[in-house]
Amino acid sequence: MSFPETPPTTDLFAEDLLAGEVALVTGGGTGIGKELALAYADHGADVAIASRSMDHLEPVAEELEARGANACATTVDVREPDEVDAMIETVLAELGDLSILVNNAGANFLCPAEDLSASGWRSVVGTILDGTANCTFAAGEHLIDRGGGAIVSMGATNSVRGAPYHAHSGAGKAGVHNLMQTVAAEWAPHGIRANTVAPGVIRTEGVTDVMGEAVAEQVIEDDLAADRLGTPADCVSVALFLSSPAASYVTGSYYAVDGGQLLAPTPV
Template sequence: MSFGETPPSTDVFADDLLTGETALITGGGTGIGKALALAYADHGADVAIASRSMEHLEPVAEEIESKGVDACATTVDVREPDAVDAMVETVLEELGDLSILVNNAGANFLSPAETLSANGWRSVVGTILDGTANCTFAAGEHMIEREDGGAIISMGATNSVRGAPYHAHSGAGKAGVHNLMQTIAAEWAEYGIRANTVAPGVIRTEGVMEVMGEAVAERVIEDDLAADRLGTPADCVSVALFLSSPAAAYVTGSYYAVDGGQLLAPTPM
């Protein structure tokens, strides 16, 4: 069996799937976040993107607007609650609403646990877990007040449900993200707010390939995946769009691994 290329979302979902929605995507200037931002725009949503630097945000915002929807680009350090509050206020001022939040901002680096510094731990866990919590609470306050529900999607990782050698900081942070989404799903169900986790495995992005290289990528495909290729941002886009749409109206607190079978036990042969 061959795991073929995932088709563009525009070939799978209706063009007006998210018309009338306003999405905020953190880490929206590169990689999976950029792919998500453009796909949400393709399907009718107004889109806000945020990251620590405007360098990558402005060209993506221009591309979003070229699709006939409104865009907002704003800087934020998701580790800082006041900065996150200001980001949400900017989105509301410029786009008028916020009905979908995608927590995509992340950080990571390789380090054996025994040499991982306190600052290194705080930097990664602060971005992944504290950042997700800060954005969820700030956006959630508006979603509760609007009395029309909302969708919160957090990008986790498969290293959150098993040991994460050389990634103790990010594995622990992503595990916390999944637990947070389950808790929010339970507590905020009464407001019509759904919260789910999308957990990518090894996704072929520029940043990942800079660290991994093609030789390691081939070993991962051969030894660790049921699929015969690495994932792509498009693989994550389709799941996030589904979870943002009315098709997932009864889905909350769930965990979607987008990993080509990486979490499966290897075949004993």
């Protein structure tokens, strides 16, 4: 029996699920981040998107507004605390509030650990871990002042096992998971929830370019309980749930969206 495709969130959640909320999605111009931003707009939130390139952001901002959301697009290098502070100020100035932070900005490349340079390590870990920390701490000041909110960070399943050829990414994502657990515990008295969504192999343009179809099919055959790669929709539905009142008693959790990749292979 095959695993069906995850339906669009518009088929699963109420149209006004996030009415009155303001969401910020880093890395919101492409891939999973773009789909996250559009889904938040579809369910009533105003949406800010940020990345290093405005070229990616402007078309998405136009689509967000076409879907009825007030939109804000701003450039940021999440590795730089001053730029992150400026991003938060821009969102507050243009949209008036911030109640949901989605830490989605990422970086990665394949490299054996013995060949990984210091600059390569800093580039990936700086974006994934330092960037998530910078955004979380900057947004957290506002969320504490306003009396609550939700933080959803995009992790990865390579954070809880060895990550061959992804030492930098795996280590960074492991730090993200720990950070979310820590702020979930510390900030619970302020009404702030923090959770991690951990995708496995998701079929995006970047992943397909790196893997190629032959490798993708091998992953499906050898590594997945499901019989397909994941799609952005698989991640979007979980993130939307965690941002919503439906998850008001969920914090510090880790949601693997991996088609069973973390499971031990079934013996034959």
